[in-house]
Amino acid sequence: MRERFLGLEGKRLYLMRHGQTYEPRLDAPMASAEEDPALSLTPAGREDVLATARAMAKLGLDAAFSSTFQRSLETARLVAEPHGLEVRTHPAFEELRLHPEPGGTLLDVARKYLALARQLATRDAREVELECGRSVNDVVTAAEDALAELLSGSPQRVLVVAHGGLNRFLLTGFLGLPLHRFLAVDQDFACVNLVEFVAGGRPWVRALNVTWSDPFKVSAPARS
Numbered sequence: 263m264r265e266r267f268l269g270l271e272g273k274r275l276y277l278m279r280h281g282q283t284y285e286p287r288l289d290a291p292m293a294s295a296e297e298d299p300a301l302s303l304t305p306a307g308r309e310d311v312l313a314t315a316r317a318m319a320k321l322g323l324d325a326a327f328s329s330t331f332q333r334s335l336e337t338a339r340l341v342a343e344p345h346g347l348e349v350r351t352h353p354a355f356e357e358l359r360l361h362p363e364p365g366g367t368l369l370d371v372a373r374k375y376l377a378l379a380r381q382l383a384t385r386d387a388r389e390v391e392l393e394c395g396r397s398v399n400d401v402v403t404a405a406e407d408a409l410a411e412l413l414s415g416s417p418q419r420v421l422v423v424a425h426g427g428l429n430r431f432l433l434t435g436f437l438g439l440p441l442h443r444f445l446a447v448d449q450d451f452a453c454v455n456l457v458e459f460v461a462g463g464r465p466w467v468r469a470l471n472v473t474w475s476d477p478f479k480v481s482a483p484a485r486s
Contacts, residue, residue: 265463266406266407266410266463267409267410267413267459267463267464267465268462268463269414269463270410270413270414270459270463271459271460271461271462271463272418272458272459273413273418273419273420273458273459274418274419274420274456274457274458274459275409275413275420275422275456275457275458275459276318276321276323276419276420276421276422276454276455276456277422277424277429277432277433277454277455277456277457278314278337278338278341278421278422278423278424278452278453278454278455279423279424279425279426279429279449279450279451279452279453280303280307280311280328280331280333280334280336280337280423280424280425280451280452281303281304281307281308281310281311281314281333281336281337281451281452282303282304282306282307282310282451282452283301283302283303283304283307283333283451284304284368285304286368286451287368288367288368288369288372289367289368289369290367290368291365291366291367292361292362292366292367292368292370292371293361294361294362294364295359295361295393298331298357298361299330299331299332299356300331300332301331301332301333302332302333302336303333303336303337307333307451307452308336308340310451310452310473310474310475311336311337311340311341311452312340313452313474313475314340314341314452314454314473314474315340315341315343315344316344317474318341318344318454319344319345321419322345322419323341323342323345323347323419323420323421324347324416324417324418324419324420325347325350325412325415325417325419325420325421326338326341326342326345326347326348326349326350326420326421326422326423327349327350327351327352327355327412327420327421327422327423328349328350328351328352328355328422328423328424329351329352329353329355329356329357329423329424329425329428330351330352330353330355330356331356331357331425334355334423334424334425335349335351335423337423337452338421338423341421341423342421347421352408352412354404354405354407354408355405355408355422355423355424355425355428356424356425356428357424357425357426357427357428358392358401358425358427358428359392359393359394360374360375360378360392360393360427361393362374375427375445376445378390378392378398379442379443379444379445380442382398382440382441382442382444383442386399387399387402387441388400398431398441401428401431402428402431402432402435402441405424405428405431405432406432406435409422409432413459426449427444429447429449429455430444430445430447430449431444433447433449433455433457433467433470434446434447436457436465436467437467447470447471448471449471450471450473450476450479451473452473452474452475453471453472453473454469454472454473455467455469455470455471455472456468456469456472
């Protein structure tokens, strides 16, 4: 990964997850593969993103990008608005294709993620295929290449709004962890991660999973 970011010293990446699209409970119904790209923020999700936008209003963002999915684009526009920035989309930042069967719940999706982690613990990421027909390695490499390209321009402080699954993989790489540990990196709705690129293009994770509605996750429900 490091070679990909050579020459980016001083650049700051604000990597964000979109706001809430469902209640975070294990029996919450989940969208199908066809419905997923068009999901919008819930009213509570919009409020959380607005709180994030107010907190980030003085950061002086220079550019804003999001995945092509509606929830990420909506989130990015709310955060970018105080900075007068137009949001550009990029398909490399779309969510992983791990959808439940019709009528499935968040628990069903969680089981798919656990199964994916088990596969990555015993197989090369180039051999682990997602439901989109691409390997985990291809998806992560495309996202890293897109980030490197966006950061190589003139903007110093760049916002990218993506998704929980993809963000976990990207941050796992930035932290120098093996990919099968991606579930060890939590990503709450509307969270922000700050990655600064220091000498030699080395990524330095300065903040992880920061949320303004519950910054220390003191009211987060217990997870099973």
